[in-house]
Amino acid sequence: xxxxxxxxxxxxxxxxxxxxxxxxxxxxxxxxxxxxxxxxxxxxxxxxxxxxxxxxxxxxxxxxxxxxxxxxxxxxxxxxxxxxxxxxxxxxxxxxxxxxxxxxxxxxxxxx
DNA sequence: GAGGTGACGACCC
DNA sequence: TGGGTCGCCACCT
Numbered sequence: 454x455x456x457x458x459x460x461x462x463x464x465x466x467x468x469x470x471x472x473x474x475x476x477x478x479x480x481x482x483x484x485x486x487x488x489x490x491x492x493x494x495x496x497x498x499x500x501x502x503x504x505x506x507x508x509x510x511x512x513x514x515x516x517x518x519x520x521x522x523x524x525x526x527x528x529x530x531x532x533x534x535x536x537x538x539x540x541x542x543x544x545x546x547x548x549x550x551x552x553x554x555x556x557x558x559x560x561x562x563x564x565x
Numbered sequence: 566g567a568g569g570t571g572a573c574g575a576c577c578c
Numbered sequence: 579t580g581g582g583t584c585g586c587c588a589c590c591t
Contacts, residue, residue: 462588480573484586490575492586497572502589517573524572 461492465499466506468559472514475540476557477549479518486559500524513537520552 459467464487472478480496496515503512504527513536517523522544525533534544543550 460588461586481575484573489586491573491584493573493575494571495573495586495588498570498586498588500572503572512572515572522572527572 461487461489461495462499462502465496466503466510468563469500469503469510469512469515471559471563472511472557474511475542475555477514477516477520477537477542477552477555478557478559479516479520481518482556482558482560483515486563497524501527504528511536514540514557516549516552520549520556522547522549 465483468483468486480493480500481490483496484490484493500512500515501524503510512524513528513533515524522533522537525547528536534547537544537549542555549555
């Protein structure tokens with residue numbers, strides 16, 4: 454995936470598809486991996502368009518930097534948490550338990 | 566065709 | 579240290 458030939462969104466989708474089941478990452482990490490750490494907002498917006506994609510991407514594995522399920526309203530209140538729990542991730546009060554341990558850093562895992 | 570908007574987060578007082 | 583500001587850029591109106 455070459456950043457110069459694809460839009461920022463395309464690259465976001467590419468990274469999100471690589472997130473392993475049972476792990477989570479955050480918007481800022483993806484933005485940073487794509488070279489613009491300040492575009493985390495765009496990553497969030499990309500997720501908004503995610504469910505229109507075919508095939509749909511695992512947007513539920515992307516949470517904010519606190520491990521909060523800020524995007525759950527776009528899934529349906531319980532949908533996002535449900536999907537995460539199916540993958541073995543515990544969520545209490547919209548907060549991912551052990552977020553620090555489950556955190557999947559593309560910068561680290563994909564080695565740029 | 567132009568402007569407002571947004572699943573966020575880094576940076577600056 | 580803590581709150582406010584601003585960047586980012588594809589989409590929708």
